[in-house]
Amino acid sequence: MLSPFMHGEVTQVEPIAERMRRIRISGPELRDLDWVPGMHIRLRVCDPRRPGTWLRGFLRTYSIWDYSAEGHLDMCILDHPAAGPGALWSRRAHVGDVAVFMRPEGRFVLRQDAPYHLFTGDETAAVAFGAMLRALSPSAIVHGVILADRPGDQLPLARSDRLTWVYRPDELPDAVLSLDFPGEPGVAYVAGEARTCQAVRGHLVNERGWSRRDVVVKPFWAPGRRGMD
Numbered sequence: 001m002l003s004p005f006m007h008g009e010v011t012q013v014e015p016i017a018e019r020m021r022r023i024r025i026s027g028p029e030l031r032d033l034d035w036v037p038g039m040h041i042r043l044r045v046c047d048p049r050r051p052g053t054w055l056r057g058f059l060r061t062y063s064i065w066d067y068s069a070e071g072h073l074d075m076c077i078l079d080h081p082a083a084g085p086g087a088l089w090s091r092r093a094h095v096g097d098v099a100v101f102m103r104p105e106g107r108f109v110l111r112q113d114a115p116y117h118l119f120t121g122d123e124t125a126a127v128a129f130g131a132m133l134r135a136l137s138p139s140a141i142v143h144g145v146i147l148a149d150r151p152g153d154q155l156p157l158a159r160s161d162r163l164t165w166v167y168r169p170d171e172l173p174d175a176v177l178s179l180d181f182p183g184e185p186g187v188a189y190v191a192g193e194a195r196t197c198q199a200v201r202g203h204l205v206n207e208r209g210w211s212r213r214d215v216v217v218k219p220f221w222a223p224g225r226r227g228m229d
């Protein structure tokens with residue numbers, strides 16, 4: 001049976017924010033992949049020498065921060081305090097390691113024809129936002145608010161003049177409530193912690209009168225839950 005997995009080599013590991021590493025995977029199998037900004041890969045974060053750990057439970061999902069059809073992609077992985085296999089993999093990743101993953105996928109992608117684009121999420125969501133923001137035409141109208149622990153969590157994002165970073169214990173739904181964006185709906189991209197995503201969508205749909213179709217939601221993680229896709 002054809003393996004769903006692809007192989008590459010870790011060729012760069014560097015901090016991109018205080019708690020986040022940018023990790024590049026390169027190799028001939030990464031050339032000319034079908035990739036749309038906002039897509040993710042599923043990465044095998046188990047020990048490749050122990051077949052018993054090659055189960056789905058040891059896959060972790062990461063947005064593609066950047067991709068080159070010449071054969072490399074970048075992920076940015078948060079080293080969160082409850083570090084599970086994903087965060088531990090990023091901590092231990094070294095240049096020369098083999099990386100095993102599935103090809104890019106996902107529907108958390110731009111709707112280019114939106115009247116304006118509203119990005120809301122946390123520091124993990126900011127990785128997908130980074131790729132999406134770079135892909136927008138310069139004339140696209142952008143609004144956004146991103147929740148993080150502290151200013152050191154900020155990622156270098158395109159259109160940063162249109163984005164507000166807020167910090168815990170502030171809450172994302174409140175930050176969206178105070179954000180100045182047009183009365184008529186645009187398209188919202190909402191990602192990060194699952195309940196917060198629901199609350200932000202609830203606010204846009206129930207209080208702002210947006211249709212659910214206008215809100216693209218992708219929960220990335222949930223307290224107490226291991227892995228998510």
Ligand SMILES: Cc1cc2nc3c(=O)[nH]c(=O)nc-3n(C[C@H](O)[C@H](O)[C@H](O)COP(=O)(O)OP(=O)(O)OC[C@H]3O[C@@H](n4cnc5c(N)ncnc54)[C@H](O)[C@@H]3O)c2cc1C
Nearest residue numbers: 061063077078082084085086087127220223224225226227
């Ligand atoms: C489509 C998609 C794209 C994603 N993109 C990214 C990305 O670009 N960068 C990235 O870092 N993550 C991303 N994630 C989340 C990622 O897949 C893992 O869930 C995350 O790395 C945690 O994996 P883990 O093995 O370290 O912890 P797990 O074993 O999965 O979880 C252990 C516990 O850690 C806690 N936890 C998990 N995540 C966080 C967090 N962010 N903050 C605080 N506590 C947490 C929870 O309580 C959880 O129960 C994405 C998820 C999805 C579904």
